[in-house]
Each structure stands twice: as structure tokens, then as C-alpha cells.
Amino acid sequence: MNTATSAxxxxxxxxxxxxxxxxxxxxxxxxxxxxxxxxxxPTLLIIxxxxxxxxxxxDDAFSLPTADTFxxxxxxxxxxxxxxxxxxxxxxxxxxxxxxxxVFFSAMAAFALAEYDFKGNTLLALYLAIGIMIPIxxxxxxxxxxxxxxxxxxxxxxxxxxxxxxxLPLGVFLMTQFMRQVPRELKSAARVDGANEYRVFGLVLPxxxxxxxxxxxxxxxxxxxxxxxxxxxxxxxNTRTVTLGASAFLxxxxxxxxxxxxxxxxxxxxxxxxxxxxxxQFLRGLTEGAIK
Amino acid sequence: xxxLAPATVIYSVFMVYPLLDSLRRSFFDDDGNFAGLDNYNxxxxxxxxxxxxxxxxxxxxxxxAFHMVLQxxxxxxxxxxxxxxxxxxxxxxxTIVFLPTTLSVVIVxxxxxxxxxxxxxxxxxxxxxxxxxGESRTVLPTLSLISVWQWVGIxxxxxxAVLIAIPKDLIEASRVDGAGSWQVFRDITxxxxxxxxxxxxxxTYIGNFNAFDLIYQVKGVxxxxxxxxxxxxxxxxxxxxxxxxxxxxxAMGATVASVMFLIILxxxxxxxxxxxxxxxxxxx
Numbered sequence: 288m289n290t291a292t293s294a295x296x297x298x299x300x301x302x303x304x305x306x307x308x309x310x311x312x313x314x315x316x317x318x319x320x321x322x323x324x325x326x327x328x329p330t331l332l333i334i335x336x337x338x339x340x341x342x343x344x345x346d347d348a349f350s351l352p353t354a355d356t357f358x359x360x361x362x363x364x365x366x367x368x369x370x371x372x373x374x375x376x377x378x379x380x381x382x383x384x385x386x387x388x389x390v391f392f393s394a395m396a397a398f399a400l401a402e403y404d405f406k407g408n409t410l411l412a413l414y415l416a417i418g419i420m421i422p423i424x425x426x427x428x429x430x431x432x433x434x435x436x437x438x439x440x441x442x443x444x445x446x447x448x449x450x451x452x453x454x455l456p457l458g459v460f461l462m463t464q465f466m467r468q469v470p471r472e473l474k475s476a477a478r479v480d481g482a483n484e485y486r487v488f489g490l491v492l493p494x495x496x497x498x499x500x501x502x503x504x505x506x507x508x509x510x511x512x513x514x515x516x517x518x519x520x521x522x523x524x525n526t527r528t529v530t531l532g533a534s535a536f537l538x539x540x541x542x543x544x545x546x547x548x549x550x551x552x553x554x555x556x557x558x559x560x561x562x563x564x565x566x567x568q569f570l571r572g573l574t575e576g577a578i579k
Numbered sequence: 580x581x582x583l584a585p586a587t588v589i590y591s592v593f594m595v596y597p598l599l600d601s602l603r604r605s606f607f608d609d610d611g612n613f614a615g616l617d618n619y620n621x622x623x624x625x626x627x628x629x630x631x632x633x634x635x636x637x638x639x640x641x642x643x644a645f646h647m648v649l650q651x652x653x654x655x656x657x658x659x660x661x662x663x664x665x666x667x668x669x670x671x672x673x674t675i676v677f678l679p680t681t682l683s684v685v686i687v688x689x690x691x692x693x694x695x696x697x698x699x700x701x702x703x704x705x706x707x708x709x710x711x712x713g714e715s716r717t718v719l720p721t722l723s724l725i726s727v728w729q730w731v732g733i734x735x736x737x738x739x740a741v742l743i744a745i746p747k748d749l750i751e752a753s754r755v756d757g758a759g760s761w762q763v764f765r766d767i768t769x770x771x772x773x774x775x776x777x778x779x780x781x782x783t784y785i786g787n788f789n790a791f792d793l794i795y796q797v798k799g800v801x802x803x804x805x806x807x808x809x810x811x812x813x814x815x816x817x818x819x820x821x822x823x824x825x826x827x828x829x830a831m832g833a834t835v836a837s838v839m840f841l842i843i844l845x846x847x848x849x850x851x852x853x854x855x856x857x858x859x860x861x862x863x
Contacts, residue, residue: 312663323672329690330690349704392585399583411583418595426598427601428833429601432829448593512683512685514792515789518795533683551686575740577739
């Protein structure tokens with residue numbers, strides 16, 4: 288904008304623009320707010336009603352629990368009749384182990400693919416990337432046979448190995464993109480100083496932390512939420528994951544609405560809390576991975 | 580190579596080998612004798628299989644259509660709104676909109692089963708008087724909408740990632756040249772998100788064949804009423820393990836998986852040669 292020479296703009300040219308921006312801002316809020324309500328509503332309805340007596344649940348589903356209608360009978364039933372602690376532990380072990388293996392192994396493979404020019408480099412990268420496009424579930428028949436012959440059925444190892452294989456293609460692909468951005472001079476300098484390849488890899492790792500976070504986030508969700516493989520490979524009571532456990536458990540309470548609502552709330556709340564606490568990091572990981 | 584070994588070995592043993600072995604098994608019977616194309620003849624020739632197969636495949640494409648028409652455009656709209664400058668609290672909205680995506684399908688399925696249950700009366704209050712999950716006419720659209728509700732966060736965050744990477748001066752420059760919001764979107768933003776649109780479409784397509792969990796949770800493996808919500812995932816599971824009176828067959832299961840593999844391959848090839856080659860990706 289040049290200041291001295293230009294005449295002040297006529298007021299009637301400014302005000303409509305301003306009004307449009309003003310309206311636009313409220314419009315954005317209105318749309319996002321309505322969608323947020325749609326996203327949150329069902330969840331809140333369940334949590335709210337899990338704290339009410341049976342009569343109140345059916346009389347007026349949309350009202351908050353009051354002193355009159357407050358009732359924890361559902362939680363009583365659920366906590367006394369389930370092994371959710373075991374399920375949570377299983378899910379936790381499987382998810383953490385798979386994520387760690389995927390992140391570490393993809394970082395190693397990506398380091399080699401990005402760093403060394405060897406025969407078949409591109410071919411190997413392509414081979415590893417094919418898995419991004421093919422759902423591993425299509426191999427279920429053979430995976431089941433394989434796990435039976437390795438006697439890994441009803442062990443958490445079966446799940447960890449399958450999920451690691453499932454996460455690796457995308458993991459290697461994403462990590463390779465991040466590894467390529469590490470400045471070459473840094474690695475050469477380290478080599479000149481006499482560092483061996485493992486040492487160089489150790490130096491590079493902290494530099495690709497955003498990449499590792501992205502891979503972790505992309506691996507975590509499908510593993511934690513999967514129903515298919517726990518159902519087929521590890522359905523035993525002591526190896527059930529939360530997802531499978533909740534599925535079976537909820538099925539038992541077909542008619543007990545207090546217990547159903549309480550069980551759902553118990554299954555949701557830890558995830559929601561974790562998500563809300565880490566949402567910034569989590570969404571950043573997804574965002575960074577998405578544009579690679 | 581020490582660095583490549585772990586990833587390559589685990590991937591080969593637990594993913595590539597099972598996929599190839601599944602293909603092989605589709606040419607053998609359950610006792611391991613070579614059967615040529617017998618399994619495929621059964622799948623497409625025997626009405627008990629063929630009718631279910633074509634039904635399930637049709638439902639799969641309907642399910643896909645719902646996601647393409649609703650989930651991805653809504654995801655794009657939300658992403659665009661979330662990147663509007665000078666509006667406060669966008670991070671809070673972003674967190675909330677993505678929340679259903681973090682919940683497991685089991686929970687989401689059950690939440691909606693309770694809410695839509697005619698016993699509870701919530702639907703009555705909202706003015707819906709059909710049991711949406713109980714009638715064959717409404718069950719598949721309803722399940723599709725539930726799935727859209729849950730997964731809309733994925734296209735949203737992918738589009739969002741592209742949108743925030745667009746340099747601000749590019750948009751400002753065109754503003755100075757007198758372009759309105761719609762023009763900016765049409766001439767700058769849209770061409771830049773076009774490659775992402777393709778990626779999201781192919782991911783949606785592939786994801787459809789994984790959509791077993793929701794149907795299983797809400798309607799069971801028999802995918803009622805009267806198979807109205809049956810999709811390839813539930814059909815595959817029933818063929819492999821059997822359900823309510825029928826016995827399962829690994830060979831037939833592998834055959835169904837192989838056909839699904841082919842259908843996915845066709846989609847991926849269309850994407851790679853019909854779309855990716857024609858769409859320009861701009862380096863920013």
C-alpha cells in the first residue's frame with residue numbers, strides 16, 4: 288500500500304467487505320460447531336445416561352443425571368463381572384510392542400534404502416511398498432495356518448508379528464521420505480571422524496524424530512482398534528484385547544442397559560482422555576505423515 | 580544387509596508369504612489336492628455362493644459410494660474451514676471432529692446400536708420411527724452413515740495437511756490480483772489438493788474391503804436382516820469359518836480372498852494409470 292499519494296478509500300467500499308468477513312467468521316463457527324455437536328453428541332449421550340437409573344434412562348434420555356436419577360448400578364455390574372484389566376494390559380502390550388518394532392525396523396530399513404546405492408535398491412523399496420496397497424487380511428487363511436504351525440495361536444506374539452508386518456510397508460515408505468531429508472554432510476562428517484555405520488545410524492535417528500512420531504501414530508490406531516485378528520488368532524479369555532473383550536462382553540448384556548452404558552463408557556473414557564491429552568502431538572504426527 | 584533384514588524378513592514371512600500362499604490355496608481343495616479352477620467354479624457357479632457373492636460385492640460398492648459422496652467432501656469442507664485464518668478456537672474443533680476416529684469400531688457400533696434401538700426411544704424423540712438397523716431397506720445406508728461419521732477425520736486430516744502446506748503468499752498474491760474466495764479455491768487450492776483427492780479415494784476403496792468390524796459388531800457375521808448388510812468382509816469370514824449351520828472351508832475362504840485381491844488390484848491399477856498419470860502434482 289502506498290500511503291502518501293492514494294486517497295482514502297470511500298467508506299462504502301470498506302464496509303461490505305468487513306461485513307462479509309464478519310459473517311464469514313460466524314459462518315465458519317456455525318458449521319464447525321454443528322459438526323462438533325454431531326461428533327460429540329452420541330458419545331455424550333452414552334456417558335450421561337450411564338450415570339442414571341434404569342427408569343431415568345428410558346423416561347428422558349436427553350436430560351442430565353440429577354440427584355434423583357443418579358445411579359451407578361451399571362458400573363457395579365461391569366466392574367464385578369469382567370476382566371477389563373487383563374484386556375487393557377493385552378491391548379497395551381500388543382500396541383506398544385508392534386509400534387516399537389515397526390518404528391525401529393522401518394527406521395533401519397529406510398536408513399539403508401535412503402543411504403546406500405546398491406543393486407536392487409529401487410526394487411526392494413517397491414517390494415516393501417506393495418504392502419501399502421494390499422490389505423493383510425486377505426492372507427488370513429494362510430496366516431492362521433502359519434500361526435498354528437508355529438504354535439503361536441492364542442499368544443500375543445501372533446498379533447504382534449502380524450501387526451508389525453502390517454505396519455512396515457507404510458512405515459518404511461514414510462521413514463524413507465524423512466531419511467532423505469537428513470543432510471548428507473552430517474553423515475560424511477561422522478564417517479570421516481571414524482564412526483561406523485551403526486554409529487551413523489544412531490546419529491541420524493534423533494533427526495528423524497518427526498518421522499518416527501508419524502509412523503507411530505499411523506501404526507497405533509489400526510492396531511489398537513482391530514477386531515479381525517484378535518478374533519481369529521487370539522480369542523482366548525486371557526489373550527483378548529480390549530476391542531475383542533468389549534465386543535464379547537457387551538454381547539452378554541443384551542438386556543441390561545445400565546451395564547451396557549457403563550461398559551461403553553469405561554471402554555471409551557480412557558481412550559478419549561489419552562487422545563485429548565496427546566491430541567496436539569497425535570494430529571501433528573498424522574499431518575506430517577499425510578503429505579509425505 | 581543388517582539394516583534391511585528385520586523389516587524384510589517379518590514383512591515377507593507374515594505378509595507376502597501368506598498372501599501368495601492364499602492365492603495358491605485357492606487352486607487346491609481342503610485336503611490339499613490340486614483342484615484347478617474348481618473353487619472358482621463353485622464360487623461363481625453354485626447359487627449358494629454366487630448369490631451371496633454378488634450381493635456382498637454390490638453392497639460393498641454402495642458402501643464405497645456413500646463414503647465417496649459424503650465422507651470425503653465433508654472431510655474436505657471441514658479441512659477448508661479449519662484452515663480459515665483469523666478464526667479462533669480452530670484447534671478445539673479439529674480435536675473434536677477427529678475424536679470419533681480414535682474410538683474403536685466396536686464401541687462406535689455399539690453406541691449407535693443403542694441410540695438407534697427402538698427400545699430406548701431416542702430415535703422417537705428425534706422423529707425417526709423406523710428401526711433403521713432392523714429393516715433391510717435402511718440397514719446398509721445406516722451402517723454406511725455410521726462409518727462415515729466415524730472415519731470423516733481421516734480425509735479431514737489428510738486434506739488439512741495439504742492445505743496448511745500451501746504457501747500463504749501464493750493465496751495473498753491472487754487476492755491482490757482481485758480473486759475472490761471461491762476463485763482462490765477453484766484456481767489455486769483445488770488443483771493443489773487434487774493429488775490428495777486421488778490418494779484418499781484409493782484408500783477409501785481399499786478400506787472398504789476391510790469394513791468387516793462394524794458390520795460384525797452391529798449385525799453379526801450373518802449380516803442381517805436377510806443378508807441386507809452383507810459385504811465382502813463378512814462373506815469372506817463366513818466362507819472361511821462357517822456360520823449358523825454352514826461349515827467353513829479354508830480353500831473357499833482363500834478363493835474369496837483371491838477374488839477380493841483381484842478387485843482391489845483393478846482399483847489400484849485404475850488409480851495408477853487412469854488418475855495418477857493425468858493429475859499433475861505441484862512441488863511447493
